[in-house]
Amino acid sequence: MKVLFVDDNASVLAAFRRNLRKRFDLSMADSAKAALKILEKEGPFGVIVSDMKMPGMNGIEFLEKAIEMSPDSARIMLTGNADQETATEAVNRGHVYRFLNKPCSVEDLIGAINDAGHHYELMKLEHNDLQRTVAGCVKVLTDVLGMVAPFALGRGQRLKASLIPFMEVLKMKSPWQYEVAALLSSIGYTSLPSELISKLESGESLTGHESSVVRGVPVIGYDLVSGVPKLGKIANMIKYQRKNFDGTGFPKDEVAGQSIPLGARLLRVFEDRMELEREGVSGAAAHEKMRSRTGHYDPQVLELCFKYYPDYLSTSISKEKPVHSLELDSLKPGHVVLSDIYTVNGVLLVEAGNWLTAATIQRIRNYAVLEQVSGPFYVQVEEES
Missing domain, CATH: 3.90.105 (Molybdopterin biosynthesis moea protein, domain 2)
Known part of the structure; x- marks a missing residue:
C-alpha cells in the first residue's frame, strides 16, 4: 500500500522510513508544498499521514488541497495540540480519518495505517459503485434528451467534441465534469412543449412568452441534474451557462465574473460561437462579433477559444472519411x-x-x-x- 508522510522534521521522517519501509510503499515530503508535488506526480496514495504544525502551509490546509488530488485517500493527522477547535477544523476541511498524538509509538502508527488502508479500499469500492451509478444516470438523461429534443442532444455532443481537445491542451483538472456539463447543457429542453421544441428545431422566431420559457431552461436543467450524486458542480455549470460575465442575464442573481463557474463560462463562449457558425459566421468575423458583445463573455476564455480554434470549432463530419x-x-x-x-x-x-x-x-x-x-x-x- 502506498503511504505518503509529510513532516517538516527530518528526524521524524527518518524514523518513519527506518521503522516502516518493510511494511509499506513509502514516500516522504518535508513540506506541504513538496507533498503536493509528490501527489501530482506519484498519486493517488492509499494513506496520507501529515503533521499539523508546518511552516508555510499547515496540515489542515495541506489535507484540504490533497482532497482534490487524491480524494479517496485515508488521511491521518499527527499533532501535539489536538484541541477541539483543531479537531473540528481538521474533520470538516481535511476530512481526517484519525488523529494521532505526537510522539506516537510505532505499533500505534502501524495499526492506524492498516485501519486507514482498509478504509481506503472500502472507499474505492464505494467510489466505483457510485461512478457506475452516475454514468448510468447520465446515460438515461442523454437518452431522454435525444428522444424529446434531438437537436439539443446534438448540440451537447458537438460542444463536448470541441471542449475535449481544448481542455487537454489547457491541462484542466477533472475534465469529465466539463464533458458531462456540455452533454447535458440542454437537458432542460425536456420540459418544453413539443410545439416549442419544433419551433426551436426549425429556427422559427419565438413569441415573448416563448422566449421567456426558453430562458428558464438552464435553471430547469440545474434542477434535473442537481439531484444526481456527484453532479452538483456540473449542475451549477448548467445553471449559469447563459449568465453574462458582467452579471447581467439569467438567472438574475449576484453571481458575476470569476464567481460564475468556469464550466458555465466555457459553455457560454463555445455555444454562442457554435450558433454563429450555424449562421455562416466563422473565424475572424465570429471573433469580432463576440468581442463586440460587451460584458457577455470571460475575455480570457474567449481569446483562448479563438486561439485554439482560429477558423471553426470541432465538427463531427470529416472530409477525409468516406460516406x-x-x-x-x-x-x-x-x-x-x-x-x-x-x-x-x-x-x-x-x-x-x-x-x-x-x-x-x-x-x-x-x-x-x-x-x-x-x-x-x-x-x-x-x-x-
Whole structure:
C-alpha cells in the first residue's frame, strides 16, 4: 500500500522510513508544498499521514488541497495540540480519518495505517459503485434528451467534441465534469412543449412568452441534474451557462465574473460561437462579433477559444472519411449522421452531425416498424473495418 508522510522534521521522517519501509510503499515530503508535488506526480496514495504544525502551509490546509488530488485517500493527522477547535477544523476541511498524538509509538502508527488502508479500499469500492451509478444516470438523461429534443442532444455532443481537445491542451483538472456539463447543457429542453421544441428545431422566431420559457431552461436543467450524486458542480455549470460575465442575464442573481463557474463560462463562449457558425459566421468575423458583445463573455476564455480554434470549432463530419449508405440494421452507436433523419410526418429523429446512440437507433427502429421512416441512412464511422 502506498503511504505518503509529510513532516517538516527530518528526524521524524527518518524514523518513519527506518521503522516502516518493510511494511509499506513509502514516500516522504518535508513540506506541504513538496507533498503536493509528490501527489501530482506519484498519486493517488492509499494513506496520507501529515503533521499539523508546518511552516508555510499547515496540515489542515495541506489535507484540504490533497482532497482534490487524491480524494479517496485515508488521511491521518499527527499533532501535539489536538484541541477541539483543531479537531473540528481538521474533520470538516481535511476530512481526517484519525488523529494521532505526537510522539506516537510505532505499533500505534502501524495499526492506524492498516485501519486507514482498509478504509481506503472500502472507499474505492464505494467510489466505483457510485461512478457506475452516475454514468448510468447520465446515460438515461442523454437518452431522454435525444428522444424529446434531438437537436439539443446534438448540440451537447458537438460542444463536448470541441471542449475535449481544448481542455487537454489547457491541462484542466477533472475534465469529465466539463464533458458531462456540455452533454447535458440542454437537458432542460425536456420540459418544453413539443410545439416549442419544433419551433426551436426549425429556427422559427419565438413569441415573448416563448422566449421567456426558453430562458428558464438552464435553471430547469440545474434542477434535473442537481439531484444526481456527484453532479452538483456540473449542475451549477448548467445553471449559469447563459449568465453574462458582467452579471447581467439569467438567472438574475449576484453571481458575476470569476464567481460564475468556469464550466458555465466555457459553455457560454463555445455555444454562442457554435450558433454563429450555424449562421455562416466563422473565424475572424465570429471573433469580432463576440468581442463586440460587451460584458457577455470571460475575455480570457474567449481569446483562448479563438486561439485554439482560429477558423471553426470541432465538427463531427470529416472530409477525409468516406460516406457509408447503410440500412437500419447496420446502424451502430457512434456513427455520425450526415443528413437529418425525419419521419414521413416531419418529426426530427436525428439531426445531421449528431452521433447515434443506442436509444436514438431504437427510436428510428420504432418508427420504421410503423412505416414512418426508412433507409438508406448516410453516415460516417469512427473506425474503418
